[in-house]
Amino acid sequence: MATTYVRSIGLKAVRPRVYLEHFDPLLLLALLGVIVFGMTVLYRDQDVLFAQTVRIAVGVLAMVLAAQVDPRVYLRWTLPVYFGGLALLVVTPFVGVTVNGSTRWLEAPGGLRFQPSELMKIAIPMMLGWYFHRHRMPPRFGDVAVGLLIVAVPALLIIRQPDLGTAVLLSAGGLGVIVLSGIRWRWIFAALGLAAAAAPGLWMMMREYQRDRVRTLFDPEQDPMGAGWNIIQSKTAVGSGGVFGKGLDQGTQSRLDFLPESHTDFIVAVIGEELGLVGVTLLLVLYLAVLARGLYIATQASTTFARLMVGGVMLTFFVYVFVNIAMVCGLFPVVGVPLPLVSFGGTSAISLLVGFGIVMSVHTHRNW
């Protein structure tokens, strides 16, 4: 009896009712905290600030709309979204736009560019949720293998673009979902051991410029004007900021263009330089608040699909935050990923906010 009841919850077609109050004020507050704080260092460039504001506004609107949609709709749309995303990844190398030797973008008429890999930030957690939702928890070995496949297929397509950084980050988020799904700890440790053993193989598979980035990480002074430039200048920006920073708009590293990509991938170096340790710590606290709230929502969700999808979106988000800041601080190689919600440009903020909209939707539709 109970069985039928639960099954009906999952599959019964329910007409989604649209309530604009379907959003989570706490998550929204934490997100706006991150966004506004990130904008403080953009304010001197009016054009950039305006463009970013427009993007954020579009993103927030998309988030609110996404929050109104019943999670069951997402469940139903999982397969089209995931496989549609894969299809886009497959065609990208043939019809995509090539920038700096890598073909990551699809261009819609009107010049709007879009990275299919952005879509996968949401599609992979959705697909994993969908799959594990239909199978007994904790997953058996075969289920885990399917889960890995769900992550690996888009990751390999993205590697071919080539965009190793995004592929690794998406994989990390996806693997996080598998961990959350409740697989046995010893499998996790075995996998970690295997990964450590396979690291030399990975090194062999990497392209020369990717190896250079790793080498540069450990010894940027080797080529201070070339490969080492970014990392030296970014560490210099952060380090010279000190505890309280040089003051807003006083960052010489960014203002005088020594710091590359100061609006995009290296923006946290500007925060470190102008607002100091205090500023970066505040930003990290805000990010932790977003993560904590998101994970809390995941634990409160009533279905496996919702839990894993929300957990996946949050983990992917956090992996981006961590890897970006680690890169700027010289802990990770330069992988060219944006700082979520703060870096200027691209469609990253919009797709992220849509993801948060789905998180909110899960939280406000707990009773299905």
Place this chain on the structure above:
Amino acid sequence: MSDPLDVRNLASEGSSFTVRTLVVFLIALSLVLVLLARLVQLQVLEHDSYSIRSDDNRIQVRALPPDRGLIFDRHGVLLADNRPARSLNLVTELIGDLDGVIGELRELVEISDRHVEEFRERLKRRRPFEPVALRMNLAEDEVARVKVNGHRWPGVEITQENVRHYPLGDLMVHAVGSVRRVNEEDAQRLDERRYRGVKFVGRLGVEKFYEDVLHGEVGWQHIEIDARGRIHRILDETPAVVGRDITLHLDSFLQAAARDALDGRRGAVVAIEPKSGGILALVSNPGYDPNLFVTGIRADLYEELATSRDAPLFNRAVKGRYAPGSTFKPVVALGGLAAGATDWERTIVDTGEFRLPGGRRVYRDWSWTQGNAGGQGIVHLRKAVYRSSNVYFYDLAARLGVDALSSFAGQFGYGEVTSLDVADAVPGVLPSRAWKQENRGERWYDGDSVNLGIGQGDLLVTPLQLATVTAVIANRGHWVRPRLMLESDGARPGFDLGEPRPRVEGPTDEDWELLVDAMEDVVHRGNQGFRENGTAWFHIGRDIGYRMAGKSGTAQVVGIAQGEEYDEEALDEYSRKHAWFIAFAPADDPALAVSVLVENGGGGSSVAAPVARAVFDAYLSPTLAKR
């Protein structure tokens, strides 16, 4: 198969998920703590070193080269000044395709392969974002063409800098010298702090000797630049201190007169004011335009100058070493008198030939044997001077011996540099027994003394030295060391005066006066009949309006074998004798002492004496007119 979506399962799954989520959150938290630890390391522990790095990035120290001090002659005529010149500079960091841009610039501005070559040399020792000159001394239209098209090439800029300019061109080059662009060798040698950003350094002459005075002090500017090297603002500045000006004894009018008197012949004229030691003229002909060298001379032009048989780059007046010939005779005469080897009354019979007692070798008087065999008859010291009797001086030198002669001549500064501030002056050679042993590995023969008596053999002098000797004779043995510097603004940069040289010892006051009389006869004794006139009278003495004391000299260039005759016509132009004339005037109160050398000119009296006369005329005539 049990139903996977059992309620019990769901509940346990939910709590397992919560645990896992907590674990994952704690991992995330610890990763954030890793980031914070890293931030503390960078922003607290290593903050100081990154602050320095950040400042090093943006703050550049720029040197402000000082303007070089000006050089004037005694009348205030500008001999060296600074002129703005515009150069085309490239900042290679801002230029992607360097060869391409140079190729395009070549269509607007004349750029030779040599320019490009030198540019690449300069590139090797520049600092990042430092503009490097590709072409200097742009013409107006070239500047305009580059400026119109300038926007096409970021990193191409035209800058203005002051470069040295010598308004009198080749006239003064060997007297004043010149600067050159600092080269690799200079960069090694010069004090990096004092010469940062300085492009020119004294190369020759006064410019070289007084480099420290003329140079000034480099100023400094701290500027804030961005990553592309663009200047955003000047943070602070210590202005450069202009080099000090120098006024020289040189008289450019006299210099011009001397140069003109040489009339294009190779040679040198040095004129010294005996009372002050001031060098009024220092001519080495031919000269060259030093302005060509300041901003880099064209390769073919340089090749032409460097390989010319006339050696225009060579400063004969200061570095040329020549046998003094008969101009040495007055010194030998005074040495003989001082040592008691002769007196004014003693006579000899000049047969045109001389043999050492018991010797076989015949020393001939080449000057008078051609078609006039028989020598000059009975000769006393005065006549030996005004007739330039070789035989008398062969005999006198043999009597005197090398030791007495060499040490006496040394008092006149032969064989050493006595000038105070003439760069690169060479000492010449005053032979002695010891000198010969050391340099030729041979003992001194009596025959060497005989040759030395007429200023031949190993004795070598420069025109500057000979002018100095003339000034000493004009001063009746009193020394004033020759010098170029008259005064400088500010504290006078004193040259090392060293030990004041004592008056020449030996001759009596009467000997000095009689010698001056004999030298006056060289110029003024005329209408006395065959072989009785002063050697220079016919050439310069017949219409002279003041009293000049002089001595001609003719120095062999090629050795003439025993028994062979000197046939001027048969010799190649460059093998002919050098013509000398030394003189001072007015004889009783000398205002000027002059040495004239005409290379391969032939006879001293006929060729060099008229040059000296022209110099005195130019110098004394206005003075005489005033009186």
